[in-house]
Structure formats: structure tokens, C-alpha cells
Amino acid sequence: MKPAIAVIGSHSALQILKGAKQEGLSTVLICLRGREKLYARFGLADRMISVDTVDQILDENIQALLEEEEAVFIPHGTLISGGGLEELERRFRPKIFGNRFIFRWEYDRELKNRLLTEAGIRTPRKFSSYSEIDGPAIVKLPGAEGGRGYFIAKSPRDFEMKITQLMEKGLLRRGEERNVFIQEYVIGVPVYPHYFWSNVEGRLELMGCDRRYETSIDGIGRITAEDQLELELTPTFRVIGNIPLVLRESLLVDIFEDGERFVSAVRKLVPPGMIGPFCLEMLCDEEGRLYTFEFSGRIVAGTNLFVNGSPYSDLLFDEPMSMGRRIAREVRTANELGILDRVTT
Numbered sequence: 001m002k003p004a005i006a007v008i009g010s011h012s013a014l015q016i017l018k019g020a021k022q023e024g025l026s027t028v029l030i031c032l033r034g035r036e037k038l039y040a041r042f043g044l045a046d047r048m049i050s051v052d053t054v055d056q057i058l059d060e061n062i063q064a065l066l067e068e069e070e071a072v073f074i075p076h077g078t079l080i081s082g083g084g085l086e087e088l089e090r091r092f093r094p095k096i097f098g099n100r101f102i103f104r105w106e107y108d109r110e111l112k113n114r115l116l117t118e119a120g121i122r123t124p125r126k127f128s129s130y131s132e133i134d135g136p137a138i139v140k141l142p143g144a145e146g147g148r149g150y151f152i153a154k155s156p157r158d159f160e161m162k163i164t165q166l167m168e169k170g171l172l173r174r175g176e177e178r179n180v181f182i183q184e185y186v187i188g189v190p191v192y193p194h195y196f197w198s199n200v201e202g203r204l205e206l207m208g209c210d211r212r213y214e215t216s217i218d219g220i221g222r223i224t225a226e227d228q229l230e231l232e233l234t235p236t237f238r239v240i241g242n243i244p245l246v247l248r249e250s251l252l253v254d255i256f257e258d259g260e261r262f263v264s265a266v267r268k269l270v271p272p273g274m275i276g277p278f279c280l281e282m283l284c285d286e287e288g289r290l291y292t293f294e295f296s297g298r299i300v301a302g303t304n305l306f307v308n309g310s311p312y313s314d315l316l317f318d319e320p321m322s323m324g325r326r327i328a329r330e331v332r333t334a335n336e337l338g339i340l341d342r343v344t345t
């Protein structure tokens with residue numbers, strides 16, 4: 001029997017469903033209540049189950065249904081942002097495409113930093129205490145998501161001032177300032193390569209690349225420097241969309257090397273290693289040096305740009321190959337070869 005592809009209705013679900021269909025697999029959509037109509041419009045889900053919250057995927061009836069369909073569950077950003085990842089590791093019985101043990105490393109900033117350091121990838125310098133700030137630093141508040149609630153501090157004094165302001169505005173509780181994550185602010189441009197590690201082919205593939213469109217940081221340059229100063233703006237980094245990117249070909253050497261290093265580190269620290277899609281969130285400075293400040297151990301939303309393939313996937317495949325389809329291709333091929341257990345956990 002061919003496995004079905006199951007996904008939660010959000011993030012990159014449409015692309016994943018479409019990819020499954022292209023590979024001749026049936027689909028199960030676990031749909032957040034209220035979004036059924038949206039997904040019905042695209043006619044890509046063979047079966048739809050409604051849930052009120054994401055953590056209901058752990059409910060016995062949903063797990064049983066997925067097992068009955070022999071479904072392979074495809075994780076995406078919505079699953080990670082909800083937390084509760086240890087529960088998922090232990091209690092979710094259906095097969096997950098990818099390494100279910102890496103999500104915790106993505107969610108936890110300290111673990112994330114450890115993995116990147118182990119990989120030997122260049123990362124922005126980390127400040128253990130705000131008193132060490134000796135140049136532009138980005139301060140990431142606990143629980144801040146998608147860059148909302150980040151701020152830039154130039155010195156320990158500047159940090160103290162901005163923390164006090166946040167507390168006065170009720171955006172930070174007393175004591176929470178001890179849990180902030182402080183990193184060197186890299187002056188450069190963001191670069192987000194979409195990788196795919198194939199256990200079937202034994203190779204690392206570059207499937208696409210994007211940059212994020214972030215408010216308000218990407219909009220501040222639209223007003224004059226004079227106005228910027230007068231308004232005393234504090235930029236925020238809330239992602240609202242993605243823009244396609246094609247890199248200078250010479251940069252691809254480092255892009256692939258960093259990807260390979262990451263795969264090796266995951267193999268060592270998070271058995272059974274990287275499987276399928278991942279992204280290294282990078283900044284490129286004026287010397288062309290790449291700094292990785294985050295990673296995603298699963299499909300990223302930037303791949304939604306390339307439902308019909310990207311300039312990079314086109315070089316590797318002679319047919320339109322989205323990340324969603326690439327995932328389904330790996331599941332289908334692994335199943336045909338009898339090695340589904342090598343691409344699922």
C-alpha cells in the first residue's frame with residue numbers, strides 16, 4: 001500500500017498537498033477549525049479532519065486514523081511554534097517525515113546555538129551578559145516569535161534604557177530581562193537557502209532561496225534619515241512575506257559547505273541525523289561572509305514561493321519540483337525501495 005501524506009492545515013500545507021498529488025499519493029489534511037473552506041477551495045485534500053488546536057494531533061482518534069491511512073506526517077513551522085515537542089517525540093505514533101528529535105533543538109535557543117557551534121558554521125557572536133555589549137547587538141526576548149519584540153542595543157547603557165522602556169510599556173515582566181538572548185547584530189543582508197538532505201540519494205540538494213520581508217526594518221529606509229532620527233524609531237523584525245532570491249554563483253560554494261557541515265553535526269548530536277528539508281537562516285556581510293543565526297529543521301514557508309520549482313530545483317530536476325513535491329518523491333521512492341524507516345522517525 002502507498003502511504004498517504006498528512007499535514008496540518010497552515011504554513012506550507014497547500015504546497016505539501018499538491019506535491020503529494022503530483023507523486024500519486026493520497027492526502028489527509030488535519031485542519032484547524034474555521035479553515036476548512038479555504039482548503040476545500042483548492043481540492044487537494046482527500047480527507048479532512050477538523051481540530052481546534054494543533055496539539056490535538058496527539059488525540060487517540062486522530063493518531064488511529066493516521067495509522068489506518070498509513071500516513072506519513074509532514075511537520076512544518078506551525079508544529080514547532082506550538083511547543084510541546086517532547087510530548088510529540090514520545091506520544092505521537094504515526095511516522096513523521098524527518099527527524100522528530102531535532103524540533104526541540106530548533107525551538108530552544110541555547111540548543112540551537114550549540115548545534116550550530118558544533119557544526120563549525122560561522123555564527124554571530126553571542127553575548128553571555130548585556131554588560132559585554134561593545135557594538136551593535138540584537139536582543140531577542142524570551143518567547144518572541146518571528147522577530148516581534150526584538151530590539152537593537154549599542155551599549156550596556158542603551159540595553160538598560162530599552163529594557164526599562166519595555167517594562168514601562170508592559171511588554172516585559174521584571175526578571176524576564178535575564179532570559180534574553182543577545183547576539184552581535186550583523187550588518188548585511190538576509191539569505192535563506194532551502195536545503196533538502198536526501199537519505200535515498202545520499203546527497204544534499206539546494207531547492208531554492210529567499211529573503212524575508214520584515215516589518216518595520218525593511219520599511220524604515222523608505223523615509224529620510226532625518227525623519228528616522230526625529231521619530232526615534234525602534235525597528236522590529238516581524239516577517240510578513242518572502243521574496244525570491246538568486247545568489248551570486250560564487251556564494252554557492254559556502255552555501256553548500258555550511259549545509260554539509262550542518263548535516264554532519266546533526267548526525268552526531270541528534271540521531272538519526274538530518275532527513276529532508278531544512279534551512280539555515282543567514283546574513284551575508286559586505287565581505288560576502290555568511291553568518292548563520294538560526295536554523296529550521298523542517299520545511300520553511302519561504303519555499304511557498306516555488307510551487308512550480310525554483311531556478312535551483314530546475315537545475316537538478318527536469319520537471320517542476322517544489323519542496324512539497326520533493327518530500328513526497330522521497331516518501332514514495334523510499335516506500336518503493338522498502339526503506340521508509342530511513343526517511344521517517
Ligand code: AMP
Pocket residue numbers: 124138145146147150183184185186187190212214237281283293294
Ligand atoms: P529570528 O526570529 O531569529 O529568525 O530573527 C528575525 C529577524 O531578525 C531576522 O530575519 C533578521 O532580519 C533579524 N536578525 C536576527 N538575528 C540577527 C543578527 N544576529 N544580526 C542581524 N539581524 C538579525
